Amino acid sequence: MSRYDAVVIGAGHNGLINAAYLSRGGLRVAVVERNDRVGGATRSEEVFPGFHFSVFSYLVSLLRPEVIHDLELVRHGLDLVPLESTLNPLGGGDELYREADPMRTFWNVARHSRRDAEALLEYKTEMTALGRLAHRLQDLVAADVTSTALDGADEAASADVAATLADIARYYAGTPEHQLSLLYEMFTSSADHFLRRWFETDALRAALATSSIIGSWTSPRTPGSAYVLLHHYIGEVDGVYRGWGFQRGGTGEVAEILARAARAHGAEILLEASVEKVAVKRSESGSTVTGVVLSDGREIEAPVVVSSLAPQLTFSRFLSEGDAPAEVFTAASQWNSRGSSGKVNLALDELPSFACRPEPGAHLAGGFSIAPSVDYVESAYDEAKFGSYSRTPFVDGIIPSVIDPQMAPTGKHVLSCFVQYADYELKNGDWDQSREAFGDAVMKVLIEHIPNLEHCVVGKQVLTPLDIERIAGIPGGNIFHGELRLSQIFANRPAPWASDYATPIAGYYVCGSSCHPGGGISGGPGRLAALRILGEKAGSFVGAVS
Amino acid sequence: MQDGSSGSQDREIQPAALLHPIQPFMPDHSKITLDPQAPEGTRSVQRTMGLLNAFRYGESWLPLKEIAARVGLPKPTAHRILNALASTRLIEGSADGRYRLGSAATELGFRASIARLESPPRPTPFTASTVARSNSFDYRAWNGAVGATSYDATFEREYFAVRGGAGVLDVSPLFLYEFVGPEAEQAVQRILTRDVRRCAVNQVMYSAWCDDDGYLLQDGNLIRLAPDRFRLSTAEPSLRWFSDCSFGLDVVVHDIGDHVAKLAVQGPLSRSLLQRVLDPGSASADAVAELGYFRGCAAEFEGRPLYVTRTGFTGDLGYELWMELDCVESGVESGVESGCGSGEANHAPAASLWEALLNSDLGPAVMPMGLEALDAVRIEAGLILIDIDYFSSSHALLEKRHSTPDQAGLGWAAKMVAGNDFVGRAKMSQERKRGVTSQFVGLEIDWPELERAYAPHGLRPQTVGRPPSREPMPIRAAGHDASGPQIGQVTSSFFSPRLKKQLCLATVPSEHAKIGSTVQVGMRVEMQRSLLSATVVKLPFYEPPQKKAKFRLGSGGEA
């Protein structure tokens, strides 16, 4: 049996960041990972000989600059190239093209509506301001504002919550009223409704609203979807609230870089080490964690165990009845992580040629998105929501090999398509039977806008929510480890009694995307949980870290 | 469209520009009415002009049907004339039967617009080529010619291309001198601070040179082509100085700048790119593939000789290509030394080299690169720039504007060995004895410090995504507030998206120049001068392994 100061479950980016910070804080840390490589939902793989894919997540923008700085990720190889533009083919040769230069974009949008072109400039400013407001919440430990503060029984905890609230209040003091009201609207409204405030062009609303549905069981007209929009505006590359960046070598490289950083601080990473149980000692005063048991029977002892997995695993699977109050198991079983997305990765033997922009050009180094109208996205949602998948899905794509030629053999390319919607729970049949048909539906939509895909695809990898569950180990396959909606964010992520990363079991912590501030390659949960654990060791509560 | 492969598609997809034409700011001359009385010659010119005018602003490839309809000609007639035009490169045809205006039209248009200028810039062998690639028409004056500032509205794509792929930069406005003769070595030795006796044939030496007072005149690269033949590239005209310095020696100095096309090909993929473009299979192709850092060799492009050096201003793997041009007028003796007399150099081979480099199968990983991106990467590389980071003593008006090589961080290039008697050496030694008072250093401002500076304004750092700045910024000693004395200045600064830090090139007093010491930089933050803590770090800020890597034939070697 081996002993460590802390064991981190899962070598996804959050687990790795958590381990790196804990090691940096002086703890002897082991990361245990079920797969044969690090990364989880952030992995790259040579799927077809010579063709490298960011298998799941494909762009980086939410990664906190603090993490980049603290863990010296640049030294370890971080190299993010900003994605400069987004092309939305609209069919019939028409398009909506947003470029790096706002004034180029202005004229592109003005083709559709001069008014909207101006509104887009305003919208960007407004969203940047809102992102700035929300950004503060990202760097706070979400103290449990629901229970502890009210009962006052635990004075120290109440003081912590009060301090957090005071910090928030101070930060928001002086915020213009219209921004607060917009923020409120974002939390409650549908994306389409929110966007109507600015835009008359349906295609533009659709293009912008796609940020509100990524990874979620929402459509542009679902109330609450505006929040997901905001979540995407919190992302930044070097502090600029706009950019999505592409890591050279694919997002798997981000995980490798984090692993190097963690190892540099002394963490050990054990691969093919799947956790079966979390060992817990029960006593009068409550339960205390003692280590983990792996599926091959190995045991690792540690006074601190940090899980980067979703509640269904962290609590329901790893704990035994009686280890924790019943409410913990109930809450975990109610956690909503039903997947809504799939991924299609294509190997191509020539450059994609868009019907609306057949010639090669700068647009190929940007992203593209197939969502020609709000109705289109809304009906894609309708087609899927009763236990099926969209026949005409929404597709968000990039061509990584244009940005980084080493992703594919010379002259050949890889195309990454994120697809919605695909219900994890199929009503008829299962995903192993439906995978091909799902892939065909995606191809049909792609070929309509990129006709040469008809003959230049030399390899196709179709990933369903079930595959996400199997490979990345996310129950239900939800890309964020759980829906990002009002009921599941801030102090409710994953539940009020674990919102500050400490669970009801002493020494057992959470640090994955199912914690505040949520999913995406942000490292926020991993970092904040580590600071919290280290702070506790040092005898201080790190509520307002920034 | 004559595309047989996609039979399922009966609807012709039209480019977006056709659906929403950009309002033509020029009258439409495509519709023609042929005068039956006019002689056939006139009518055929009218038809031809109608076809050329069918292409509107912003439009690229058009299907034959569309062109014929616009001009009002039967399809077969239009087809016949378009193909005739294609043989002159005024029109370019595609494999799938579409047409666009061709490269001869670009050149014609370029010459026509230049012809209207009151005072046109001197063309370099690549000016017309760069204009054809420019999405921004953003140029800056450079030695009487112009250089692209950036090809897009922003410089970032070029920055990332040169850091991750390859960038191609026209450096022809640089000056180039050739020293030929039995005493060529003595002449360059007298001028340069480096010990050029150690410069082997096909070696390149970076050096500084000074005036009699030991003040820095310029810095540049010396190439040794033969025991008695050197080339020196310079930022400023220097023929007089070089000739004066050669007084009494058996050497001739030629100004060959106009007759050599100079192109920098830089970035981790530059070697792959050259392997594709410089006549693969030719004897010299292997030499280029194996070329060492600061070495040169002869190479060929389409059978034409050129010289390649593994040098550049980007701090990455990179090459510079030097292609000698012929004279346009026949009868004039060609060859760089004699020049073309009053004749012009023929730019065509240079232009096709440019096209070959930018049309390789590396695709968009290779981009033309402008001066803004160059400025960004040379700051990362810690490379000093004349008239930005130091003043050449030839036009430093004030005493305090002069710098010595030691002050400019080029002390290492001044070799005080026996027999290396370069101009300014005596004064330099005296200064060294007194001790160097100020030094050229790299300063880094890290991310938390930038955040701290912007936090009071409720903003995230705003220097991100900005082009490099040449605005001088005052430096104050650590621990002083803004009223403290200014001890130095930052002369170039850039937020590096790769290193995630604000990089500054600066001059500080020697006692503050140690690696790891901290100073304060007075940066403009939201219209206020704020003091940001900066650390002295070792230059270069950025040095990828491939920069100096040794390559053997067939080894990939790219980062």
Ligand SMILES: Cc1cc2nc3c(=O)[nH]c(=O)nc-3n(C[C@H](O)[C@H](O)[C@H](O)COP(=O)(O)OP(=O)(O)OC[C@H]3O[C@@H](n4cnc5c(N)ncnc54)[C@H](O)[C@@H]3O)c2cc1C
């Ligand atoms: C298809 C897809 C596309 C996405 N696109 C983007 C995007 O473009 N940009 C973006 O920012 N985000 C994107 N995301 C979201 C983002 O990738 C995730 O939110 C994030 O990577 C999750 O990181 P994590 O460390 O919290 O968890 P994970 O990456 O899920 O890591 C958990 C790790 O735990 C391991 N594990 C599971 N069970 C066990 C066990 N029993 N024992 C030991 N180890 C175990 C897993 O193998 C895995 O390595 C996408 C996600 C998906 C699925």
